Structures are given as structure tokens and as C-alpha cells.
């Protein structure tokens with residue numbers, strides 16, 4: 001759609017001057033099937049990073065099934081749906097949470113159809129662009145499965161944080177998601193998190209099993225970000241509407257979040273020219289021209 005790509009082309013021209021260095025890293029959070037713990041993990045990981053002084057935002061992209069606001073016990077005025085509908089800017093929609101974490105809820109809208117999605121991606125891309133440098137990391141928590149908007153956005157982000165559990169169904173669906181993305185084009189760097197493990201041994205065995213299949217059949221850059229133990233602190237946090245890293249700082253699952261945070265800040269994941277919002281735009285432009 002050249003009419004929609006034109007303003008972006010202009011933006012890219014302006015933005016690819018070597019002068020500006022500060023970049024925001026975009027991380028898409030995905031899973032094959034739902035209910036594997038994506039929202040709890042991204043929220044608590046983001047809170048952990050925010051508590052360490054990183055400026056982090058989480059956008060809840062699970063339209064219609066949004067629950068980041070519920071997990072935080074906060075009632076935002078605007079949602080991501082309002083941003084996609086052009087009703088409000090991302091800057092205005094962002095609500096401040098604990099530890100100076102910023103977030104946008106998904107809202108209760110119906111998922112956009114193919115045509116609206118292209119427009120929605122452009123809009124979101126523009127909004128993200130306007131925030132470049134404002135945050136160290138922006139996580140976008142997508143719903144389970146594979147809508148058009150989700151697919152496009154997942155592809156454009158720097159990393160895909162893929163959450164699985166040791167259940168065969170979760171692994172099979174996560175594999176199907178990667179395969180589908182591979183068939184339709186490129187896949188960003190994938191960071192694997194194995195959630196709800198009984199032990200770290202189970203976590204690494206699961207990750208290795210998954211990597212073996214992925215490396216055999218797909219050409220994907222996959223790395224293990226870490227493991228998250230099964231812990232009743234998670235459901236207590238959900239019910240109390242207080243994230244477990246805040247409500248239960250001594251819990252096993254909180255310690256897992258610290259490890260994930262540490263791993264996600266490691267050397268390998270440093271922002272380069274091929275990462276951040278500018279790179280997002282470069283990819284967006286390539287795909288739409």
C-alpha cells in the first residue's frame with residue numbers, strides 16, 4: 001500500500017541519520033497456545049527490570065482478553081485498541097504502574113480484520129516511532145495464536161519472547177507458530193522461556209527437546225532465556241492483583257524473574273544497528289515497499 005508507506009518512507013529518511021544513538025528495543029511476547037503464563041511473565045519481568053532502573057513499557061496486545069490491568073489492579077483510561085483506532089496517542093495512553101513501569105491495556109475490542117490490520121500496524125509503528133529513545137525496552141504481549149496484526153508485529157520486533165510450558169500441546173503449538181512464521185517470511189531472534197517447570201532440570205530438558213526439533217527443521221535463531229518454576233505465588237498474585245515480584249519478593253518465581261532479567265540484559269542482546277525502533281522501521285519499510 002504505497003499511500004500508507006509514503007509518510008513512513010519520509011520518516012525513515014529522517015530517522016536514519018547516524019546522529020541519534022538512543023534506541024528502544026522492541027520485544028514481542030508470544031506463545032502457541034494461551035494460558036501458558038505470558039502476561040504474568042512479561043509483567044513481572046518488566047517490573048524487575050524497571051526496579052533496576054530500566055525504563056520499560058508493556059503493551060497488552062491480547063485484544064478482547066486483555067488482563068495486564070487486572071494483574072496490576074489498575075484501571076487505565078485508554079487501551080491499545082484506542083491507539084489502533086487513532087483515538088489517542090501512545091504517549092497519552094501509557095499509564096504509570098509500580099516501579100515506574102509504564103503500560104497500556106489491550107481493551108475489549110474485536111480483533112481487527114486484514115485491511116484494518118495493515119492500517120493498524122502503520123499506526124502502531126508511527127506511535128512506537130514517536131517514543132523512540134523514551135524507553136529502554138517495550139514489550140508487546142500478544143494473544144495466543146496468529147492474527148494478521150500479531151503476525152506483522154511479531155516479525156517487526158527485535159526479539160520474540162516465546163513462552164512455553166513442558167506440556168506437549170504447548171510445545172507443539174509453539175513449534176507450529178514458528179513454522180508458520182518461517183513459511184511466510186523471516187523470524188526475529190527467538191528467546192525461549194519455559195514456564196511452570198517442576199525443576200530447572202525439567203526446564204533445560206524441555207528447552208533442549210524443543211531446540212532439537214527447531215534446529216532440525218527450521219532456520220531460526222533461538223536462544224534460551226530461562227526457566228520459571230511452578231509456584232502458587234503466581235495464582236495468589238493474580239487473585240490479590242499484586243504482581244508476585246512485589247507481593248512475594250522472596251518467592252521462587254520472583255527469583256526466576258531476576259534470572260530472566262539478568263539474562264535478557266546480557267551481552268548478546270545488546271542493541272545494535274539491526275535492533276531498536278529504527279531497525280523496526282527499516283524492516284517495516286522493506287516489507288511494505
Ligand SMILES: Nc1ncnc2c1ncn2[C@@H]1O[C@H](COP(=O)(O)OP(=O)(O)O)[C@@H](O)[C@H]1O
Nearest residue numbers: 034035036037038039040196229230231234235
Ligand atoms: N509459573 C507458574 N506457576 C503457577 N501457575 C502459573 C505459572 N505461570 C502461569 N500460571 C497460571 O496460569 C494462569 C495464566 O497465566 P497468564 O499469564 O494469564 O497466561 P497467558 O498470558 O499466556 O494467557 C495464571 O493465572 C496462573 O494461574
Ligand SMILES: [Mg+2]
Nearest residue numbers: 038039062067
Ligand atoms: Mg495473556
